[in-house]
Amino acid sequence: xxxxxxxxxxxxxxxxxxxxxxxxxxxxxxxxxxxxxxxxxxxxxxxxxxxxxxxxxxxxxxxxxxxxxxxxxxxxxxxxxxxxxxxxxxxxxxxxxxxxxxxxxxxxxxxxxxxxxxxxxxxxxxxxxxxxxxxxxxxxxxxxxxxxxxxxxxxxxxxxxxxxxxxxxxxxxxxxxxxxxxxxxxxxxxxxxxxxxxxxxxxxxxxxxxxxxxxxxxxxxxxxxxxxxxxxxxxxxxxxxxxxxxxxxxxxxxxxxxxxxxxxxxxxxxxxxxxxxxxxxxxxxxxxxxxxxxxxxxxxxxxxxxxxxxxxxxxxxxxxxxxxxxxxxxxxxxxxxxxxxxxxxxxxxxxxxxxxxxxxxxxxxxxxxxxxxxxxxxxxxxxxxxxxxxxxxxxxxxxxxxxxxxxxxxxxxxxxxxxxxxxxxxxxxxxxx
Amino acid sequence: xxxxxxxxxxxxxxxxxxxxxxxxxxxxxxxxxxxxxxxxxxxxxxxxxxxxxxxxxxxxxxxxxxxxxxxxxxxxxxxxxxxxxxxxxxxxxxxxxxxxxxxxxxxxxx
Numbered sequence: 001x002x003x004x005x006x007x008x009x010x011x012x013x014x015x016x017x018x019x020x021x022x023x024x025x026x027x028x029x030x031x032x033x034x035x036x037x038x039x040x041x042x043x044x045x046x047x048x049x050x051x052x053x054x055x056x057x058x059x060x061x062x063x064x065x066x067x068x069x070x071x072x073x074x075x076x077x078x079x080x081x082x083x084x085x086x087x088x089x090x091x092x093x094x095x096x097x098x099x100x101x102x103x104x105x106x107x108x109x110x111x112x113x114x115x116x117x118x119x120x121x122x123x124x125x126x127x128x129x130x131x132x133x134x135x136x137x138x139x140x141x142x143x144x145x146x147x148x149x150x151x152x153x154x155x156x157x158x159x160x161x162x163x164x165x166x167x168x169x170x171x172x173x174x175x176x177x178x179x180x181x182x183x184x185x186x187x188x189x190x191x192x193x194x195x196x197x198x199x200x201x202x203x204x205x206x207x208x209x210x211x212x213x214x215x216x217x218x219x220x221x222x223x224x225x226x227x228x229x230x231x232x233x234x235x236x237x238x239x240x241x242x243x244x245x246x247x248x249x250x251x252x253x254x255x256x257x258x259x260x261x262x263x264x265x266x267x268x269x270x271x272x273x274x275x276x277x278x279x280x281x282x283x284x285x286x287x288x289x290x291x292x293x294x295x296x297x298x299x300x301x302x303x304x305x306x307x308x309x310x311x312x313x314x315x316x317x318x319x320x321x322x323x324x325x326x327x328x329x330x331x332x333x334x335x336x337x338x339x340x341x342x343x344x345x346x347x348x349x350x351x352x353x354x355x356x357x358x359x360x361x362x363x364x365x366x367x368x369x370x371x372x373x374x375x376x377x378x379x380x381x382x383x384x385x386x387x388x389x390x391x392x393x394x395x396x397x398x399x400x401x402x403x404x405x406x407x408x409x410x411x412x413x414x415x416x417x418x419x420x421x422x423x424x425x426x427x428x429x430x431x432x433x
Numbered sequence: 434x435x436x437x438x439x440x441x442x443x444x445x446x447x448x449x450x451x452x453x454x455x456x457x458x459x460x461x462x463x464x465x466x467x468x469x470x471x472x473x474x475x476x477x478x479x480x481x482x483x484x485x486x487x488x489x490x491x492x493x494x495x496x497x498x499x500x501x502x503x504x505x506x507x508x509x510x511x512x513x514x515x516x517x518x519x520x521x522x523x524x525x526x527x528x529x530x531x532x533x534x535x536x537x538x539x540x541x542x543x
Contacts, residue, residue, distance in 0.1 A: 037531050039463070043539040044514065108543030129535030148534060166516040168531070179520050186517045188492045190456070191542045235542070244521050247490040254492040259450040278542050279456035281492035281515040 003151030007031045007125070009332050010145055010156035012132045012169050014041035017304030017321035017328075018162030019115045020059045024329035026124035030336055033125040033154060034116070035132050035147060042112030045164075046189060046282035047318060049230045049237040050212060051106045055319035058326055060118060067114050069104040070232035071210025072096065075203075079266065081218040085387040086266045097209055105210050105230045105237065107191075134172050135159065135300070142173060142299030157341045158332050159300045162325070165283045167306035175302065176293035181248060182373060183287030185225055185312065187241025188254040190262075192274035196234050202270055203231055214315065217383030219261050223250060224372055224379060227261050228315070229270070236274060238262065241284065243373065254281065286312045289366040295353065296346040301328045311361050313368055313432065320358050327352045364433075371431035377424065381415055453493050457511050465536040469509040471495065471518070472528040479505040479526065487518045487527070513538045 009025050011018045014036035022034040038044040050073060056063050064072075074097045077090035096102045120126050127147075136144040136153060144155035161169045165184065170176060196207075203211045210231040219227035225242025240254075240261045247254065262271055285291070285308040292308040295301065303309075304321030311320065331349040335341050353359045372378055389408045393401070412421060473479060480503060487496040488505075493513055497506045514537055519529035531537070 037534050039535045039539055042543055043541075044537075045543050046540065047543075109540050110542075112543070131531045131534045166514075166519075166529075178525065181521050184517075184520060186490065186492065186515065244490065244517055247517075248484075248486045248521055251484070251486070251489050253489050253494070255451075255453040255456070255494070263450055276451065276456065276459070278459055278540065279453070279493075280460070280538075280540060280543070281513050281517070283516050283520075 004153050004155065005033075007033045007154065007156045008336055009033075009158050009160060010154050011035065011160045011162055012145060013162035013164055013306070014038075014112065014116050014126065014128075015045050015162060015164055015304065015321065016112070016115070016318050017306070017325040018160065019112065019119050020322050020325035021160050021162060021303060021329045021332075022124040022126075023115070023119040023122050024059065024326060025332050026119060026122040028329070028333040029123075030333065031125075032123075033127060033156070034119065035127045035130050035145070035154070036116075037129070037131040039129055040109075040113055041116035041126070041128065042109040045108040045112055046280050047108055048187075048189070048228055048239055048315060049105045049107065049232070050103050050315065050318070051111065052103045052316070052319045053101045055322045057100075059322050060115075064101060064104055067106075068110040069106055071105050071205075071208060072101045073103040073105060073212055074205070074209045075211040077211065077213040079213055079215045080383045080386060081215055081264060081266060082383050082387045083218055084265060085391065087383075087386050087390055097206065105212070105232050107232060107237075132163070132169060135169065140298065142297065145169070157299075158335060158346070160328055160332075161300060161302045161306045162304055163306050165285050165305040165308075167302070170293055170300075170302050170306055173297060173300055175297055175300075179285070179287070179291070180245075182243050182245035182369075183285065183291045183308075184244050185241045185284040185286045186244045186247055186254060186281065187225075187239050187284055188258050188279065188281045189237060189239035190258065190276050190280075191232075191278040192236045192238055192271060193277050194234065194236055194274045198273070199231050199234070199236070205231065215261075215267075217379055218264065220246075220379065221250065221252065221257065221260075222376065222380035223247065223252065224369070224376075229267070235277065236271070238271070243286065243369075244283070245373075255279075284312070284317065285310050286369050288369055289359070289362040292362070295350040296343070298343045298346075299341065301331070301346060301349050303328050309358060309362065311365055313365050316361075320362075323356055323358050324353060327356065327358075368431045371427060375424065375427060377416065377420075378428065385412055385415060457493060460513070461539045461541060462510065463536050463539055464510045465533050469507060470530045470532045470537070471507050471509045471512060473505055473507060474526050474528055475524075476504055478524050482524065482526075484523075487522055490521055491518055
């Protein structure tokens with residue numbers, strides 16, 4: 001990349017969205033550069049660790065045969081924790097244990113490096129060690145970016161902001177102001193080394209198969225969020241996150257929360273003997289559709305986390321990033337075919353995204369976070385009620401079951417009251433459907 | 434102890450097994466010795482900030498209130514660039530930039 005160099009498309013950020021866009025645009029024969037601030041693609045990137053097969057296939061068909069994946073996910077568990085107990089649910093299927101698979105655990109540093117190499121092999125120019133500091137405008141229109149190094153101006157017909165949740169670039173472009181503390185989750189994660197055999201024994205897995213556990217309730221001390229444990233090849237990804245506003249309100253330190261989480265009696269045996277190898281922290285955009293910036297402006301598109309695309313309820317994000325990148329790449333290619341880079345042309349990106357699961361899901365769950373933020377009983381009161389109900393019913397103590405049922409009902413009514421219970425059921429249903 | 438017992442009941446379990454400083458030994462950094470990418474804009478503001486939430490919610494405890502010096506210290510060299518302080522400071526008093534290209538945290542797994 002030399003000063004003043006011109007490309008068809010300039011992409012900022014080599015995460016999933018940026019690299020996917022670079023790969024697809026290069027494949028279409030356009031001149032594209034992807035500018036990454038890390039020393040290598042991936043070294044700044046963090047996610048829980050689940051990458052979905054089908055959405056990634058849409059970008060690189062059969063990717064999982066060659067990419068560095070950890071384990072295909074064959075079981076998804078959900079644990080609801082109180083201080084000394086848990087209620088669990090889950091789904092395990094042999095259908096997930098064979099081709100074409102549903103999801104894989106991945107480590108982003110390894111995966112992103114592989115992915116960026118794919119983009120470069122397709123003809124994209126990758127520039128690392130370079131921070132983009134601002135957009136370059138001409139007559140109001142964005143025509144390029146200014147990198148924080150000597151002679152770092154690069155021009156393009158279209159700029160794609162793929163610079164992640166903190167997206168300083170879309171702020172420079174005036175597309176949005178600062179995120180609100182209740183629109184982002186702060187998550188911390190650790191890589192804990194463990195032998196393959198131990199992982200497979202403890203998680204009841206066939207060789208090379210993987211499991212995910214999402215843990216609600218006491219894992220976050222009732223804050224809106226959850227903990228997770230994902231199995232990698234010979235390590236575990238362990239994390240816990242909650243809304244930044246909840247960390248502030250409850251005055252909790254994330255590392256303390258992590259330590260408390262890992263020492264929970266239900267987790268202790270699972271993690272015993274594991275060796276903590278890496279600690280990291282990352283923000284997740286959770287404001288839903290309402291908190292998203294405009295997805296385009298004159299000369300620029302925003303993709304992935306930079307655009308606030310994540311579906312917290314289903315812990316999806318990587319798939320939204322990839323799908324948005326694909327639509328953005330299509331629009332870039334169309335724009336170059338007709339030589340039209342106007343705002344009207346770029347608006348097709350937003351319009352087409354509306355037709356995909358990306359915006360449909362983001363709109364469907366737009367009320368979810370704000371609803372559960374206000375209704376703290378779901379993570380504070382209900383886990384306790386559920387555990388007590390299970391404890392009551394399953395404790396064999398010569399008390400007739402009818403008496404037990406009444407006792408459970410009385411406890412629920414005492415804690416929430418009949419109207420509140422009905423309201424909660426209806427409210428949760430509406431927030432989740 | 435980062436939790437205020439008055440406002441939140443931490444429960445029976447002890448907090449704080451491993452300290453974050455110990456964990457950071459395993460994290461790779463390339464530190465920009467010349468300049469901090471985190472700048473507290475108005476230091477007087479921190480003195481009057483009641484809760485000083487950045488000293489609690491920062492996942493690597495970059496911010497510490499130095500009682501003797503009566504000021505916030507910023508250990509930017511251990512910042513993992515999450516961005517929480519920029520958003521969570523109640524006075525938007527932290528100018529948050531990315532470290533220079535190639536500098537800062539360099540994860541090995543992610």
